[in-house]
Amino acid sequence: DEAVAVMERASGMSEGGEANISQVINLGGLYCVLGRGEEAAATVTRVGKYLTGYGRLALALVQQCAALQSGDQAGAAKALAYVREHRKDAPIMLVNALVEAGQQSDAADALIAMLASEGDRPTALEWVQGYRRTPPLVGEAKGRANRDALLARKDVRDAVAKVGRIEQYGIY
Numbered sequence: 001d002e003a004v005a006v007m008e009r010a011s012g013m014s015e016g017g018e019a020n021i022s023q024v025i026n027l028g029g030l031y032c033v034l035g036r037g038e039e040a041a042a043t044v045t046r047v048g049k050y051l052t053g054y055g056r057l058a059l060a061l062v063q064q065c066a067a068l069q070s071g072d073q074a075g076a077a078k079a080l081a082y083v084r085e086h087r088k089d090a091p092i093m094l095v096n097a098l099v100e101a102g103q104q105s106d107a108a109d110a111l112i113a114m115l116a117s118e119g120d121r122p123t124a125l126e127w128v129q130g131y132r133r134t135p136p137l138v139g140e141a142k143g144r145a146n147r148d149a150l151l152a153r154k155d156v157r158d159a160v161a162k163v164g165r166i167e168q169y170g171i172y
Contacts, residue, residue, distance in 0.1 A: 004030065011043070018048035021055055028062035035138035037069025053089030056082070064097055069139065076101065092123050099146045107150050112159040121163055128160055130168040 007030055011023040024046050031040035044062050051059065060082045067075030080097050087094040091114050098107035114124035128151060136144050150156060151166065160166055 004034075011046070016050070018050065019046045021047055021051060022058075025055065025058045025062055028066070029058075031139075032062060032065035032069065033137045033139040035069065037066040037139070041066035041070070053086060057086060057090050057093045060086075061093060061097055061100070065100060065139070068100065091117075091120050092127055095124075095127065099150055100143045102142070102146055104146065104150055104153070107146075108153055108156050111150070111156060115159045115163055125160070125164045128156075128166050130166065132170050132172050134172075 007027040011020055011027040013020045028040040028044040040062055044059055047059055060079045064076050064079035080101055083094050083097040095107055095110045111124055114120040
């Protein structure tokens with residue numbers, strides 16, 4: 001509750017006369033991990049019109065999460081389609097969106113493509129690493145399980161082994 005209150009205050013701060021875009025999106029993301037999709041969807045309606053490509057992708061991920069939590073398959077598909085179309089702005093966001101949607105084969109293909117790309121490889125290798133984690137919040141449990149299943153796939157492990165390795169680190 002305290003974290004939500006702090007994020008609410010931060011999201012209300014003005015940024016160039018408009019809503020603080022990143023804080024509004026971050027608050028929407030917090031509502032998603034708390035399993036409060038309707039509040040996430042309502043929150044991100046406050047995002048202004050001046051978004052970067054990365055910001056639009058981050059917004060689409062919150063919209064996808066909110067739609068999935070409310071059972072709005074059409075809304076989730078629309079958000080995922082946006083991420084697919086604009087993945088060049090942040091390819092790892094496509095992997096995240098596909099993992100969240102439970103589309104393991106497509107997520108594997110996207111991650112393997114990133115590992116094969118010299119430019120995208122560092123981000124992909126960082127994404128596959130294991131770090132100490134807090135217990136999942138209600139809205140994170142399925143996505144975490146999907147990510148773990150993706151990283152257990154032989155095709156993904158083989159692609160990682162060609163260019164690096166997966167390690168576990170005892171830090172957050």
